[in-house]
Amino acid sequence: MSYLEALRVFVRVSELGSITSGGRDLRLTPAVASKRIKELEARLGVRLFNRTTRKLMPTEIGRDFYEHARKVITALEQAEAAVAGLSGQPRGAIRVTAPLGLGRALIAPLAQRFADSYPEIRLNLRLSDRRVDIVEDQIDMAFVLGILPDSSMKQRKITDAPRILAASPAYLARRGTPLAPDDLRGHECLLLRYPRSPEYFWTLQTPDGPLRLDLQGQLDCDDADVLVDWALQGAGIVNRPRHELAQYLRSGQLVDLLPETPPEPAIFACVYPHRRQQDPKIRLFADFMVTECKAAMRAREQAGGGWHSHDQRE
Numbered sequence: 001m002s003y004l005e006a007l008r009v010f011v012r013v014s015e016l017g018s019i020t021s022g023g024r025d026l027r028l029t030p031a032v033a034s035k036r037i038k039e040l041e042a043r044l045g046v047r048l049f050n051r052t053t054r055k056l057m058p059t060e061i062g063r064d065f066y067e068h069a070r071k072v073i074t075a076l077e078q079a080e081a082a083v084a085g086l087s088g089q090p091r092g093a094i095r096v097t098a099p100l101g102l103g104r105a106l107i108a109p110l111a112q113r114f115a116d117s118y119p120e121i122r123l124n125l126r127l128s129d130r131r132v133d134i135v136e137d138q139i140d141m142a143f144v145l146g147i148l149p150d151s152s153m154k155q156r157k158i159t160d161a162p163r164i165l166a167a168s169p170a171y172l173a174r175r176g177t178p179l180a181p182d183d184l185r186g187h188e189c190l191l192l193r194y195p196r197s198p199e200y201f202w203t204l205q206t207p208d209g210p211l212r213l214d215l216q217g218q219l220d221c222d223d224a225d226v227l228v229d230w231a232l233q234g235a236g237i238v239n240r241p242r243h244e245l246a247q248y249l250r251s252g253q254l255v256d257l258l259p260e261t262p263p264e265p266a267i268f269a270c271v272y273p274h275r276r277q278q279d280p281k282i283r284l285f286a287d288f289m290v291t292e293c294k295a296a297m298r299a300r301e302q303a304g305g306g307w308h309s310h311d312q313r314e
Contacts, residue, residue: 006037006039007073009033009036009037010048011069014058014066019033044065046059047059090121093124094122094141095139099129100129101244106296107127108125110289121281129223140282143269143271146267147267154274155271160265160266160268161242161265162262163239165237165257165258166238166257169253170234171188171234171237174234175187178237178258181206184258185213187237188219189217189237190236192220192222202263218235228245232248
């Protein structure tokens, strides 16, 4: 057994709460990951996890051991980063998250180009419209579309992303067109909903300042692409960045609503812990992605395309 590999497996399984997820994150089968945990427990002579048919929970010893093991892995990663910086050969893993739509259409293709240029770097890309905890989830870099998190993180803005409210002509013919912010309370609002979601409510910009509206709707989802599809099908009003809806506005499939009181704007940026900017591979990846994202977004907008991820497949 490689003791170091077993420590890596133990740390990721502890963080992700699952042997399957922890193994997958390290590109190991569940069987191999489980074997490494058992070997580690045998070496230490203790039980690190309590296993049931549904859950994998760390024991008290396991929680304490995790804190020490995480420090060992972090120190090793920092040492590898220092050597990579001196040798000019960046290597190691980068854990990245991005929102679904831009992740599929923009981040994933650019990440593949980066990986082709730097074969010693492994990219673990996770796409989700849920808000992640960068520190708790041990994320090296997150691409964020929305309000930027606290300033304890290094933030590199890619572009502004003004938001709009939009609905299909069919929906407006059936339900009427809202003429003032309060009219939204009587409409089907398509909400991006999940625990800790920033969109259980919408905040509009008005002459009197921000107006927060707690809204209801028959349909909600944790995938923003689904919300756009529902809006195109006439199910309700969607609140999304303009760049995602641009082509549908031009084609008349969606109508811009309440342009005088639009939603608060979003920002598209990459965010990572300050300590990670000392890692040459993180700096390299951030420089590449910020530059290439800006170029790709300008080119697509000039060509008249949108960034709803389904656009890439139609």
